[in-house]
Amino acid sequence: MNPTRTAWLFLAPALTVLGVFFLLPVIAALGLSFTDYDLYALADVRNLRFVALANYWSLLQRPLFWAALGHTVYFVAVGVPLSMATSLGAALLLNSPLARWHGFFRTALFAPVVTTVVAMAVVWRYLFNSKYGVINTVLGHFGIHPVDWLGDPHWAMPTIILFAVWKNFGYNMIIFLAGLQAIPPALYEAARIDGASSWRQFRHITLPMLRPTLVMVAVLTVSGYFQLFAEPYVMTEGGPLQSTMSVLYLMYDEGFEWWNFGSASTVAFLLFLVMFAVTSTMLRLVRRGDET
Amino acid sequence: MSPRLVRALVNGLLLGGAAVAVFPLLWMLSVSLMAPAESAALPTPLLPSHATLDNYRTLFLRAGMAHYLLNSLLVSGSITALSLLFNLMAGYAFAKLRFAGSRQLFRSLLGALVIPAQVAMLPLFLLLKSFGLVDTYAGVILPAMTTVFGIYLVRQYARGIPDELLEAARLDGAGELYIFVRIVLPLLKPIMVTLAIFTFLTAWNDFMWPLIVLTGQNHYTLPLGLASLAREHAQDTELMMAGSVVTVLPVLVLFLALQRHYLQGLMLGSVKG
Numbered sequence: 001m002n003p004t005r006t007a008w009l010f011l012a013p014a015l016t017v018l019g020v021f022f023l024l025p026v027i028a029a030l031g032l033s034f035t036d037y038d039l040y041a042l043a044d045v046r047n048l049r050f051v052a053l054a055n056y057w058s059l060l061q062r063p064l065f066w067a068a069l070g071h072t073v074y075f076v077a078v079g080v081p082l083s084m085a086t087s088l089g090a091a092l093l094l095n096s097p098l099a100r101w102h103g104f105f106r107t108a109l110f111a112p113v114v115t116t117v118v119a120m121a122v123v124w125r126y127l128f129n130s131k132y133g134v135i136n137t138v139l140g141h142f143g144i145h146p147v148d149w150l151g152d153p154h155w156a157m158p159t160i161i162l163f164a165v166w167k168n169f170g171y172n173m174i175i176f177l178a179g180l181q182a183i184p185p186a187l188y189e190a191a192r193i194d195g196a197s198s199w200r201q202f203r204h205i206t207l208p209m210l211r212p213t214l215v216m217v218a219v220l221t222v223s224g225y226f227q228l229f230a231e232p233y234v235m236t237e238g239g240p241l242q243s244t245m246s247v248l249y250l251m252y253d254e255g256f257e258w259w260n261f262g263s264a265s266t267v268a269f270l271l272f273l274v275m276f277a278v279t280s281t282m283l284r285l286v287r288r289g290d291e292t
Numbered sequence: 293m294s295p296r297l298v299r300a301l302v303n304g305l306l307l308g309g310a311a312v313a314v315f316p317l318l319w320m321l322s323v324s325l326m327a328p329a330e331s332a333a334l335p336t337p338l339l340p341s342h343a344t345l346d347n348y349r350t351l352f353l354r355a356g357m358a359h360y361l362l363n364s365l366l367v368s369g370s371i372t373a374l375s376l377l378f379n380l381m382a383g384y385a386f387a388k389l390r391f392a393g394s395r396q397l398f399r400s401l402l403g404a405l406v407i408p409a410q411v412a413m414l415p416l417f418l419l420l421k422s423f424g425l426v427d428t429y430a431g432v433i434l435p436a437m438t439t440v441f442g443i444y445l446v447r448q449y450a451r452g453i454p455d456e457l458l459e460a461a462r463l464d465g466a467g468e469l470y471i472f473v474r475i476v477l478p479l480l481k482p483i484m485v486t487l488a489i490f491t492f493l494t495a496w497n498d499f500m501w502p503l504i505v506l507t508g509q510n511h512y513t514l515p516l517g518l519a520s521l522a523r524e525h526a527q528d529t530e531l532m533m534a535g536s537v538v539t540v541l542p543v544l545v546l547f548l549a550l551q552r553h554y555l556q557g558l559m560l561g562s563v564k565g
Binding site: 003004006007008009010011013014015017018020021022023024025026028029032090093094096098099100101104105106107108109110111112114115116117118119120122123124125126127131132133134137166170171174175178223226227229230233234248251252255256261264265268269271272275276279 | 295298299302303305306307309310312313314316317319320323331332333334335336338377378379381382384385386389390391392394401404406407408409410411412413414415416417418419434435437438440443468472493496497499500503504514515516518519522529532533535536539540543544546547548551554555558559
């Protein structure tokens with residue numbers, strides 16, 4: 001059999017799945033976003049009309065879309081740095097030659113990553129319960145009054161951010177740990193002979209050597225955090241006062257509660273554009289930093 | 293600072309961090325063994341006064357949890373088996389079989405990773421509806437049968453297979469399928485284990501797509517069943533904690549048993565990229 005044919009036969013199942021269940025729907029989503037596909041079109045496709053950019057236009061004028069985008073950006077802007085700092089701190093501690101019970105700590109810190117978001121969000125809801133929750137009980141010992149974590153529009157998103165950091169930091173911790181272990185020990189030895197303090201070693205050896213890993217992790221975490229959905233769905237149902245309504249939650253609501261597939265596809269595409277703009281700007285800034 | 297103090301500080305911080313990471317899991321387990329309404333008391337109890345399995349009995353006998361558990365096993369198991377096969381074949385082809393446009397094709401697959409999966413979900417729902425696959429196991433399984441990440445992981449690993457080995461087998465007259473099954477697959481065993489754990493965990497924990505495509509409770513997986521129970525039984529803390537234990541425990545045990553493979557794969561997938 002000729003080699004090209006063999007290769008395509010081996011690729012066929014995977015490419016078919018990706019083509020039919022991903023590529024085709026993505027193209028169709030772009031098409032849908034230019035139509036008024038709704039419950040009537042779902043019943044009879046002859047009710048479908050082409051509306052050009054009308055969905056985009058009306059969405060950009062809807063306060064709820066901007067609110068959802070604002071909440072999502074808040075979640076990303078606070079959650080990503082907090083997550084990454086926690087991951088890096090944990091990785092540095094684990095990588096320290098002074099650390100004991102290495103394997104045990106690594107396993108314990110990583111455990112939240114493999115748990116199910118939905119299940120742990122349910123647990124979190126009770127931990128942060130305003131009346132009987134463990135968190136308020138502990139804070140009460142320090143004389144802090146009970147906080148209505150998930151019932152107060154100002155606290156609901158910070159609580160979800162804390163949950164996300166707890167749930168996710170272990171993943172990046174492992175990636176940072178691999179990055180730290182790849183730094184040649186000779187660099188630190190030389191610095192120590194020169195009398196450099198631990199802080200200066202961190203600042204001038206660890207951070208620059210870790211830079212490619214940091215950039216990759218930042219981009220991946222930002223794209224991941226833009227896709228906020230299950231946490232508010234389970235913990236707050238988007239409330240209170242829609243303060244935890246994310247862009248994907250809005251897409252889900254538009255699409256599968258109201259069956260407005262046209263405008264839901266528009267929401268999806270706008271989210272994609274925002275994510276693309278943010279991550280490519282990040283990469284461009286990094287590249288410019290490299291040149292100077 | 294004295295070295296002793298630094299050592300105490302490092303290990304103290306690690307211990308504190310580990311405690312925060314594990315506490316919600318232990319608390320969930322503890323409350324799941326309490327009698328109904330026992331946890332809603334002040335001061336908040338940390339341990340059950342008399343441990344009981346009543347909540348688990350209620351879940352399995354009356355709340356349909358056994359059914360959700362079987363659905364989860366069936367769906368995640370099928371996704372793992374099928375996507376393992378397809379990703380292995382494709383990853384091997386990209387790594388070791390020469391054909392025109394191989395590199396460009398692979399690069400455009402990686403490029404497609406910037407598109408969030410949710411963009412495809414609305415038309416995918418309509419597509420599956422036209423096939424009559426909404427609210428079926430197949431509706432969850434089919435779209436998950438291949439992942440670009442899986443292909444990438446296999447390709448990275450398969451590039452280490454020496455070409456001479458494959459050429460020698462071809463000269464001996466071995467067919468391509470024989471080479472793949474008898475020579476390549478045994479060499480790929482470590483990455484197979486890693487990818488299998490990865491895929492199973494992802495499928496088990498997945499929420500948004502199953503929520504969309506499974507419209508009736510009959511095919512609900514554990515996360516869906518739990519989320520819908522949590523909306524009905526918001527006040528039954530102990531019951532909900534038992535439900536969370538049932539959902540989390542299988543993947544947690546799987547991870548603890550095979551964590552070496554899992555963590556290695558995580559590093560392979562990230563650092564070498």
